[in-house]
Amino acid sequence: MKAAIYSRKSKFTGKGESVENQIELCKTYGASNGYTDFSIYEDEGFSGGNINRPMFRSMMKDAKLKKFDAIICYRLDRISRNVSDFSTLIDKLKDLSIDFISIREQFDTSSPMGTAMMFISSVFAQLERETIAERIKDNMYELAKTGRWLGGTPPFGFCSEPIYYLDNNSKQKKMMTLSPIAEEIDLVKYFYSQYLSLGSLGQLQKHLVQENIKTKRNARWDIKALNIVLRNPAYVNSSELVVSYLATKGATVLGVPNGNGINSYNKKNSKGVAKDVNEWILSVAKHDGIISDTEWLNVQRLLDKNKILAPRLVTGSDCGLFNSVLRCSKCGGRMISKQGHASVKTGETIRYYVCSTKTNTYGRDCDCKNIRLDKLENEVMKEIFEVTSDHGDLINAINKYKQDLENETSSKVDIKTLSTQISTKELQVKNLVDKIGINPNIYDVLATRIEELNNEIKSLQFKKFEIENSQSNIKEALKKIDTYTAMLLNFEDLFKNADYQMKRLLVNSLVNKISYDSKTKLTEIKLFCAKKKVVL
Structure with missing residues (x-):
């Protein structure tokens, strides 16, 4: 057998x-x-x-x-x-x-x-x-009770450093704790005081832009990063009031509040998505808090209030067809749809595409002018319909690409040839092993050759695997190209009969990038199969 x-x-x-x-x-x-x-x-x-x-x-x-x-x-x-x-x-x-x-x-x-x-x-x-x-x-839960820092990226304003202690057996042990970075901690205190003074994250962000205060990586502070700093209990002087507030959010704090900060763990899942607060592990830490409990709680209540009042994320047909692919030619930033004023003539709300860099820096880093959403989308879609309607050039380009892929497959070493080479070398190894079985005294003479042949076999097997994998990928790519071709040839009909979400999906499937220059009014459309320029 x-x-x-x-x-x-x-x-x-x-x-x-x-x-x-x-x-x-x-x-x-x-x-x-x-x-x-x-x-x-x-x-x-x-x-x-x-x-x-x-x-x-x-x-x-x-x-x-x-x-x-x-x-x-x-x-x-x-x-x-x-x-x-x-x-x-x-x-x-x-x-x-x-x-x-x-x-x-x-x-x-x-x-x-x-x-x-x-x-x-x-x-x-x-x-x-x-x-x-x-x-x-x-184990993490038990270690959290000790207040030690369990690893990961420290909160802004802190670094991690070791502290040493003696255990019950008088043996020296080490644990990590957070240690303040003076310059960054001063900035954190500034954020808290300014937020209470200005009243919103947007105003705080605008103030930081005006003062040219940047992150340690020399980037602009965005609203999300500021929210993370202001929400983090690592900075607060822990007290019963703080613990009670966190309890209203569904969180439990381990340890006795003593004025130290509060470490938080288990805040995200393996994919980086934030978990509910009631899944967090919170514990009174070893490091000193830097924000008074009263100030920290005032900030939390204002954040809670502003969150209720803040406008919800725009979804559906208000997102804009090109939100994922439209870029500002001047700064390279994304251009996203934004609601504007109502038209005096029709009463209809006018919407625009706005450079996100311009919005986030209040015009400091980019001054790209807004473009009416309906005007840009109508003109760009006309050009896309024109490109996809030219079936002759389109089919020729696709067929050439498919031929190049097929040539790449056929130009590689034949799988059958590799299989034959592998079988031949395996037979050589078997024959040499049989000889050793007959005469063990020649083992030293043949062992090196057997090892060389085995290494050659491994190399050929890996080469064969790589080629088979490559051919499999190319076959899959050719199938996708056929599907993509069918979509292109019927693009205009598919688009006009689709709902808004499907229209966005069709655009994202075809368009690689759209660049808009508000100074020259030039819009460059880069499709996955062609490039087009439009002057609005």
Whole structure:
């Protein structure tokens, strides 16, 4: 019987359960269980988090060709650490009548009990990973109670530094805490006092622009960054009043308020999206607070009040067709739609595209003039319809691009040639190993050549994988081009019959960038397939 031996290790290393050791153990097990011919598939330097590995994919292709009767691996997690991937693999092998054997756990899918036990083990492996993640969270919660800084980017005005202490066994330990940066802390105090004086984030931002006060990266302070500073409890002198306020937001503060600041953790998920306050972990910190509880609470109440009064984010048809692609030619900033005054003649509200840099800096960094939204959109869409209606040039350009892609595929080394080279070298290795089996005394003479051939085989296998991957990507690109072509050829009809959200989607699919110059009235439209200039 024939068997495939699969081995994997996340890092290139010669220690412990190396790829070579895994293979030898699998060979020994296979030989003692009736398998006489082995195909080796090695992935070293690849994670078990997914199954997108070159030799694993090669093994599965050979499985479909019935080149072996079983897959043998050293341990379950060599295949995958994901239950879903593992389950899919076992189902595929079952359909192909190929057994799966894990020698470490002694699982063999040739028996129903072996299959059941393998799935149970895989489920427990995932459960263990989830338990570890939960333990880390619990440990973080316990460490937060101590008031130490648990890592990450310190709030503006602070840096992290170590402090040392003796534990219950009189051993020296280290913990991190926040330490103030004098110049930045003075600026934070200034933000708080000015916000209460000016009454809004917009006015505070305008004031900072006028005073030319910038971030430590020499950028303008935007409203979002200012809001983060003013909301952060790291600056407050913790007190019962502060704790009570945070409780009204659904947050619980660990520790006894003593005038120190309050550290906050677990504020965002793994994708960087802010979590609800009731999911935060807040604790009285080791560092001193710098804003009095009364001033901090006054700022929070004013922020709460202004949030209720602030206009909601514009959505739907008020967003503007070109919000995602329109840029100011002068500064490169985004131009976004904004509501203007009502027309005296029609009473209809006029909307404009406005340079965001101009708005954020109150005209200090850019003085691009506004452009009426309806005028710009109508003129630009006329030009886009004209370009997409010229089917002759459009089709020729697309066909040329497709031909270039296809030529790129055919110009690469033939997969069959590589496969032949690999098979030839594998046969050479087998013959040399057979010779050593007959005469062990020649091992030293042939070992170097065998190693050279194995390295050449690995190189060819990786080259083959890269080409197969490239060809797969090109085939996928060609399919997308055909879909894109159909959209282009019917663009005007699709656009005119679409709702507003679909119109924006169609524009974003076709338009790479639109630049508007208020001085020359020149609008440059850069499509993914052409470029056009319009004077308004």
